[in-house]
Amino acid sequence: MSFFGMTKILLTSLFRRPATRLYPFEVRAPYPATRGSIGITVEKCILCGICMKKCPAMAIQVDKPSRRWAIDRLRCVACNYCVDVCPTKCLTMKPEYAAPTVTRDTEPFTIPPPAPKPAAG
Amino acid sequence: MSKRTIIPFGPQHPVLPEPIHLDLIVEDEKVVEAVPSIGFIHRGLEKLVDKRDFLDYVFVAERICGICSFTHGMSYCIAVEEVMNLPVPERALALRTFWAEIGRIHSHLLWLGLMADAFGFESLFMHTWRLREKVLDIYEETTGGRVIFNVCKPGGIRRDVTDEKMRDYAKVLNDLEPEIREINNVFMNDKTVHHRMCGVGVLSAADALKLGCVGPVLRATGVAQDMRHLNYAWYSQVNWKPATRTAGDCQARCEVRIDEIYQAIDIVRQIAGKMPAGEIACKVPGTPNGEYFVRTEQPRGEAVYYIKANGARNLVRFRIRTPTFANIPALVKALQGCDLADVPVLALTIDPCISCTER
């Protein structure tokens, strides 16, 4: 039985640097592996739609005729599944989180038409 | 006989961030009877197997709970693997064990903090959670998430951790251990803590078994039952033995959890010392057909996962019995005859996680 175990911890923490950060002014660098938000390299996308079919949260919309790839950032659960299944590896998981938002809308990307294939020869 | 009064407790209560409601029937200061009611956050996740492919369901399974999320995902994967008879690579099993034990450390530290908060020891609460932060950092560095990890998939895992990194994490935990010990000494020896927990909510071993208790609640009564003995994942390759106490009161439950923290650190150390090389996942051919009950040891106790499949891409039935579900009857019995002031402490010592209970 003792009363002073805690007193020792409290006294040492009195003279120690704070355990927390002054958040908005001091931001911790994200770990490289952090699942923050989905990024897309539009040039590599072939609009196959596998990401849309596989997404467990149904956050991705792919529309082939209008060449549009869109993601609802608030629906996305950052599970990395679309990145795993993407056949051309055009999707990436960025360690930074998506910016805060007050409206619920999808973030659209326009996929440029593929470059004409060089003639075989 | 004195007058009986009914006092409602929860679903919103300062000490209990979990939506359980208890109708406490009290005579003076003594609780005579308690009637539990849950069902405030039932989401019907079990039925979601109808909407999701069995490979995709793992993302849902992991989101059943925010604390034992890794074990939920892992147990679902084990169930699918057992039904399909998949040869899961050993490296995947070792890493699963590593993450499961990290989860045990973080869950128990979380609980210790909440416990300190419940009896009004704010500074102890803050310090416990300060240490937990380092454990969460390991999770984030290896899996990419602090709460939901998404690293398990049927057949293996989705991310590898290098052997050097594993040794680094073992070292981080080694350095953390004296600090945890210092905090835990307060729980073990401080008079104010003992005053609130010793002799409160005593359960005997026979009662605990009859009421179907699991996890630390059962082990605090002296029954050394721990589902890790069934040797799922990589538990056959590491040395450990169930932590037990015999008193069966709140203090005993607290001490069992404290012992399990040290044990988990030791298991991580052992895994880091002998990481098997090789692949981290195997191919999943076809669809499951069959049924199996998986029993795993979550930080809160034994969880049962039942899978029934008939060869379709959706499962026929997926059922989870979470540890809190099994411990609620014991809580109700232990509440009978306790002081009204002890109700929050007692309710907390079963480590209730109502969100996973209701699924």
Next chain:
Amino acid sequence: MRENQTTETVTPADLVGKVREFADANWRLVQICVTRLPEGFELNYTFDKEYAFRNLRLSIPVEVPVLPSVSGVYWNAFLYENEMHDLFGITFEGLVLDFKGTLYKTAKPFAFNEIPVACAAKSAPANPAAPAAG
């Protein structure tokens, strides 16, 4: 490591007697669960003793979903039985603590009492849009 799990089939009339045998031999009630199949309900009563795993299984028709309660033997069964009542609509006779359908307040009564998609898909041709296993 695959666990050795034994399952024996019982009839609804023998259920309480069988469960009492387990209780007398100090087995722990692990869980009770129900599966909705096209032909009826399939219930599993699971028991454990020193890591040994035994399972009692019984089937009841959808039309008369009535069973005797085992909560008189294992008091803690009341939670499982109330859950099965609220989600599947099975009535248990002699419950020690009957929530009368208020344990889970679902928007749709007996929400889980639907034939699983997997069983419905068995008779119909497989969905061609379903992607192959990865």
